[in-house]
Amino acid sequence: MNPLLRWLHQLGSPPTFDRFAARWSPWGYGLGALAMAVGGYLALFVVPADYQQGDSFRILYVHVPSAWMSLAIFALMALYAAIALIWRIKLCEVLAMACAPSGAAFTLITLLTGSIWGRPMWGTWWDWDPRLTTELILLFLYLGVIGLYGAVDDRRSGARAAGLLAIVGVVLLPVIRYSVQWWNSLHQGQTIRLFGESSMDPSMIAPLWWMVIGTHLWFFGALLARARADNLRREAGKDWVSTRVGVRS
Amino acid sequence: MNKVGSRADGSANQNPSAADSWRQRGSDDRPLTMHTADDPAIAAPTLLTSARALIARDLRLLWRRRGDALLPALFALMVVMLFALALGGRRAVLAGHAVALLWVAVLLAGLLSLDSLFRGDAEDGSLELWLLAPVPLAWLVAVRTLTHWAATVLPLVLATPLLGELLHLPRAQLGVLVASLLLGTPLLSLLGAVVAALTVGMPRSGILVALLALPLYVPVLVFGAGSAAAFAQGLDPAGALLLLGAGLALALVLAPLAAAAAIRIALN
Amino acid sequence: MSTSTTPGPLLSVQGLRFARNERPVFGPLDFTVDAGQALLVRGDNGAGKTSLLQVLAGLLQPDAGHIAIGGRWTDNHARSRHIAYLGHLSALKADLTALENLRFACGLHGRRAQRSLQAALETTSLTDYDDAPVRTLSAGQKKRLSLARVWLSPAPLWLLDEPYANLDLDGIGLVNQLISTHLVDGGAALITTHGAYAAASVRMRELLL
Numbered sequence: 001m002n003p004l005l006r007w008l009h010q011l012g013s014p015p016t017f018d019r020f021a022a023r024w025s026p027w028g029y030g031l032g033a034l035a036m037a038v039g040g041y042l043a044l045f046v047v048p049a050d051y052q053q054g055d056s057f058r059i060l061y062v063h064v065p066s067a068w069m070s071l072a073i074f075a076l077m078a079l080y081a082a083i084a085l086i087w088r089i090k091l092c093e094v095l096a097m098a099c100a101p102s103g104a105a106f107t108l109i110t111l112l113t114g115s116i117w118g119r120p121m122w123g124t125w126w127d128w129d130p131r132l133t134t135e136l137i138l139l140f141l142y143l144g145v146i147g148l149y150g151a152v153d154d155r156r157s158g159a160r161a162a163g164l165l166a167i168v169g170v171v172l173l174p175v176i177r178y179s180v181q182w183w184n185s186l187h188q189g190q191t192i193r194l195f196g197e198s199s200m201d202p203s204m205i206a207p208l209w210w211m212v213i214g215t216h217l218w219f220f221g222a223l224l225a226r227a228r229a230d231n232l233r234r235e236a237g238k239d240w241v242s243t244r245v246g247v248r249s
Numbered sequence: 250m251n252k253v254g255s256r257a258d259g260s261a262n263q264n265p266s267a268a269d270s271w272r273q274r275g276s277d278d279r280p281l282t283m284h285t286a287d288d289p290a291i292a293a294p295t296l297l298t299s300a301r302a303l304i305a306r307d308l309r310l311l312w313r314r315r316g317d318a319l320l321p322a323l324f325a326l327m328v329v330m331l332f333a334l335a336l337g338g339r340r341a342v343l344a345g346h347a348v349a350l351l352w353v354a355v356l357l358a359g360l361l362s363l364d365s366l367f368r369g370d371a372e373d374g375s376l377e378l379w380l381l382a383p384v385p386l387a388w389l390v391a392v393r394t395l396t397h398w399a400a401t402v403l404p405l406v407l408a409t410p411l412l413g414e415l416l417h418l419p420r421a422q423l424g425v426l427v428a429s430l431l432l433g434t435p436l437l438s439l440l441g442a443v444v445a446a447l448t449v450g451m452p453r454s455g456i457l458v459a460l461l462a463l464p465l466y467v468p469v470l471v472f473g474a475g476s477a478a479a480f481a482q483g484l485d486p487a488g489a490l491l492l493l494g495a496g497l498a499l500a501l502v503l504a505p506l507a508a509a510a511a512i513r514i515a516l517n
Numbered sequence: 518m519s520t521s522t523t524p525g526p527l528l529s530v531q532g533l534r535f536a537r538n539e540r541p542v543f544g545p546l547d548f549t550v551d552a553g554q555a556l557l558v559r560g561d562n563g564a565g566k567t568s569l570l571q572v573l574a575g576l577l578q579p580d581a582g583h584i585a586i587g588g589r590w591t592d593n594h595a596r597s598r599h600i601a602y603l604g605h606l607s608a609l610k611a612d613l614t615a616l617e618n619l620r621f622a623c624g625l626h627g628r629r630a631q632r633s634l635q636a637a638l639e640t641t642s643l644t645d646y647d648d649a650p651v652r653t654l655s656a657g658q659k660k661r662l663s664l665a666r667v668w669l670s671p672a673p674l675w676l677l678d679e680p681y682a683n684l685d686l687d688g689i690g691l692v693n694q695l696i697s698t699h700l701v702d703g704g705a706a707l708i709t710t711h712g713a714y715a716a717a718s719v720r721m722r723e724l725l726l
Contacts, residue, residue: 085510088578137464144461151451154538160514161447165461168443168507172465175496179468182489186475186482234539293598293671294627302624306613313612313650374606380576382625383598389625517577 012091014231015240021228028221032214039210047204056120063113065211066106067131069219070138071173073103077145078170081163091227093159094234096166097149098226102219104142110135130184134177141169155234299384300392307396321358321401322408328354329412340417347418348426348481352474354412355405355430356437360462362401363441366394367449367512376449376516386512390442391505398438406430425480425490432493433473439497439504440465446511469493526588527552527705528573528674533582535565535572542568543726545582550705550722552673555696558709560726566709567605569726570676573707574602586674601626601670603677607659608666611652615643615662618651622666629671637665641691656683661691668695675699675706 010016043061050057080096083089114132115125126132145162152158235241294302311318332350336342343350370376379389409427418426444461448454476489526549534544543565550556558566571577573584575596583590586599609618619634628634638644641661646654651662660683667675680692696706 137467140460141464144457144464147457147460148447151448151454151457154517156538157450157514157517160517161511164507164511164514165447169464172468175468176464179471183471183475186479186484238539294625299625302621305624306610306617306621309617310610310612369610372606373610374604374608375610377576377602377604377606378608378622378625381574381597381600381602383627384625385594 012089014090014235014238015244017091017231018228018240018244021224021231025221025224025228028217028219028224030221032216032218032221035210035214035217037214039207039214042207042210047207053120056117059113059117061207061211063110063117064208065215066110066113067135068212069215070103070107070110070135073099073106073219074138074141074166074173075170077103078163078166081166084163085160085167090156090234091231093156093163094227094230095223096163097145097159098223098230100142100145100149100162100166101226102222104139104146106215106219107135107139107142111139128184130177130181133180133184137176137180138173141166141173145169294382294384296384296388299382299389303389303392304396307393307400311400318400318404321362322405324361325354325358325405325408325412326415328357329415333415344417344419347413347416348422348477349474350416351409351412351418351426352430352433352470352477355402355409355434356466356470358405359402359434359437359441360459360466362397363438363445363458363462364455365401366397366442366445368445371449371516376512380513380516386509387505390446390508390512391501394438394442394505394508395435398435402434402438406434419481422477422481425486426477428490429473429476429486429493432490432497433469436469436493436497436500437466439500440469442508443504443511446508446515448515449512450515469496472496526550527554527586528707529585529588530573531583531585533569533572533584534580535568535577536580537568544580546724548724550674550707552703552705553700555700555706555708555721557721557723558707558726559723560709564726566726567678570602570678570707570709571604574600574676576602599672599674601667601672601675603663603667603675603680605678607663609651609659609662612650614648614650615654615665616647618662619666619669623669627671628669632669634669637669640668640695641665642687657685657688660684661688664692664695673704675704677706677708679709679711681710 011020039061043058047058049055077096077099080092080099084092084096111132114129114135118127118129118132119125145166148165149158149162152161232241232245329350332346332354333343336346367376370379379386382389406427409430410423413423413426441462444458444465447461448458451457472489472493476486476493479489480486528550530546530548532544533546535542536544546569548556558569560566568577572579573596575594584596585591586596589595608622610621613621615638616634619637623634635644635647638647641664643658643661643665646658651659654662660680664680667677675696677692677696680696681689684692696708699706
C-alpha cells in the first residue's frame with residue numbers, strides 16, 4: 001500500500017491520532033502566533049499609511065485573513081463531513097466537528113473587524129454590505145452546525161447530522177453569496193466597498209501573507225487540539241485513555 | 250431445542266454461491282412466496298402506488314383534523330396585523346412594505362408548520378415503515394413534503410390577495426407576488442424538509458429548527474421578495490423568478506435525497 | 518401457496534457486530550435461519566435483542582459483518598423486500614381506522630397474494646373494530662393490528678420484536694398460531710421475547726445474546 005495511505009490509515013486509530021495531535025498542536029499554535037506577531041508588527045509599524053483611509057485601513061490585515069479562513073474552514077469542514085459520511089471514517093467526523101468553533105470564531109472576528117473598519121466610511125457600525133451580510137449568514141450556518149452537534153445525545157449521529165448540514169451549507173453558500181449581492185444591487189445601488197478591486201502595492205502585501213500563514217498555522221493547532229479533546233471524550237472508558245491520561249500506569 | 254451460540258457451531262455459513270437453485274427461480278427481487286394468477290394482489294409496490302397510498306393517507310389525516318389546516322393562515326394573519334399595528338397603519342407606509350411583510354409572514358407560517366412534517370410519523374413509528382418500504386425513501390419524502398405544502402402553505406398563498414388588502418398592496422404588484430410565492434414556497438418546504446429531517450429525533454427543537462433553516466431560506470426570500478420589489482421599481486422580475494424556478498427544479502431532486510439521508514442518520 | 522424447497526438458508530449472518538457510543542452491543546454473531554425455521558432471540562435487558570433485529574431489518578448500520586437473504590449478500594435497501602418488521606412502536610396512525618392503516622401499509626409494502634384486508638382483521642379478531650379510529654383501541658388490540666399488518670406482508674422473513682407484549686392468553690395463542698402457519702408456508706421468523714411464551718414449534722432454535 002502507498003506509504004502515505006498507510007500513514008493516513010494508521011492515523012485513523014484513536015490512540016495514534018491522540019499522539020499525533022498532542023505532538024503537533026503546540027507547534028501549530030506556536031508558529032502561528034509567531035507568524036501573526038511578525039505580520040502584526042509589519043502591519044502596524046512598517047507599512048506606510050494609506051493615502052485615502054489613513055491608518056484605519058490597517059485593520060484589513062486582520063479582517064482579510066479572517067474572512068478567508070472563515071470560508072476555507074467551512075469548505076474543509078464540509079469536505080471532512082463528506083468523507084465521514086461516505087466512507088464512515090470516525091476520525092473525519094471528529095475533525096469536521098472540531099473545525100466548526102474555529103470557523104465561527106474567525107467569522108465573528110471578520111464581522112467585528114469589518115464593522116470597525118467600516119465605521120469611518122459609513123458613519124455607522126453596520127451597513128448591509130454584501131460581503132459582511134454573507135459573513136453574518138455564514139455565522140448562522142456555523143452556529144447551526146455547532147448547535148445541532150450539541151443537541152444530539154449520540155455523538156456519532158450528531159456528528160453525521162451536523163456534517164450533512166455542513167455539506168448542504170457549502171453547496172448553498174455560493175447561492176447565498178450571489179443572492180445577497182443581487183439584493184444589495186437592487187436595493188442600495190453601489191455602496192463603498194470595504195476594499196476595492198484595485199491591486200495593492202507590493203510593499204503592503206507582505207504583512208498580509210504573514211497573517212495568512214499565521215492564521216492557517218494557528219487553525220492547524222486549534223483543530224488538532226479540539227479534535228484531540230473530542231477524540232478522548234468519545235473514547236473515554238477505554239484502556240488506552242486511562243493509561244495516557246495517567247489514571248492507570 | 251438447539252442452542253445457537255454467538256460463535257458459529259455447526260451451522261454452516263453460506264457463501265454467496267451456495268443458494269443458486271433458489272436464485273434460478275426468478276428475479277432476485279421477487280419475494281419467496283409466489284403469487285398465483287387469479288389474485289391481482291399488489292405484488293411489489295411501485296413508485297406510483299406508494300405515492301397514491303401516502304397521499305391518500307395524508308389527505309385522510311388532514312381531513313380528520315381539518316381544524317388544524319387553518320392555523321398557518323391564522324398565524325400569517327396575526328403577523329400582518331402585528332406589523333400593521335407596529336408601523337402605524339398608514340396607507341402609504343404599509344403599501345410601500347407590503348410585499349416584504351407578506352413574504353416574511355408566509356415564510357414564518359411555513360417555518361412553524363415544518364414541525365408537523367415528520368414528527369408525527371417519527372413518534373408513532375411510521376417512519377420505520379417508510380424506511381422499510383421497497384421504494385426509495387427519498388421518493389416518499391418528496392411526496393410527503395409536497396402534500397404537506399399543498400395542505401398547509403398553498404391555502405396561505407391563495408389567501409395572499411386578502412392579506413394584501415389589509416396592507417394596501419398595490420394591485421399591480423399582486424401578480425408578481427403570487428407568482429414568486431408559488432415558486433418560492435415549495436422551495437422553502439423542500440429546504441425545510443431537510444432541516445426537519447435533521448432534527449426529527451429531538452423533542453424540543455423549535456428554535457434550533459429556525460436557526461438551521463434561516464441561512465437556507467435567505468436566497469429564496471431574497472429572490473422571492475426581491476422579484477416583486479424589482480417589479481415595483483420598474484425592473485424586470487423575470488430573472489429572479491426564473492432563478493427561483495431553477496432552484497425549485499434542483500431542490501425537487503436534491504432536497505428529498507438529503508432529507509432521506511438525514512432521516513436515516515437521525516433514526517440511528 | 519407454494520412452499521419453498523430451497524436448500525440454502527433464508528437468512529445468513531456472518532461476523533455481525535454492532536456498537537453504540539463506542540460500547541459494543543452485540544457481536545460478532547454468526548448464524549443462519551432456514552425457510553420454515555424460527556429463531557428465538559433471548560437475552561437480558563440491554564443485551565441487544567432489539568438492536569439485532571433493527572440491524573437485520575436495515576434500520577441500523579452494523580459496524581462489521583455481512584447479512585445474506587436467500588443466498589445473496591445484501592445491503593440495507595435490497596433487504597427490505599424480504600423483511601416484515603414488528604418493532605416496539607406500533608407504526609399506526611391514531612386518527613385513522615384499522616382498515617385505513619392496513620391499506621396504507623399495504624400500499625407501501627405490498628400485499629401477500631390471496632390475503633385481503635378483511636381477512637387480516639378476521640384472523641386477528643378485530644372485525645368489530647374495522648371502522649374505529651386506532652386511538653380508541655387498547656394496547657392489546659393495537660398489537661393485534663400490527664400483527665395483521667405483518668400477516669399481510671408478502672415478505673418471507675418476519676422480524677418480530679417482543680410480539681407477545683401487551684397480549685392476553687388469546688393473543689399469545691394468536692401469535693404462536695400466526696408464526697406456525699408462516700413457517701409451514703415456507704417463511705422464517707426471528708422473535709425476541711423476555712418471557713417463556715413461545716410455543717414448542719416456535720422454540721425450535723434459540724440464540725442467546
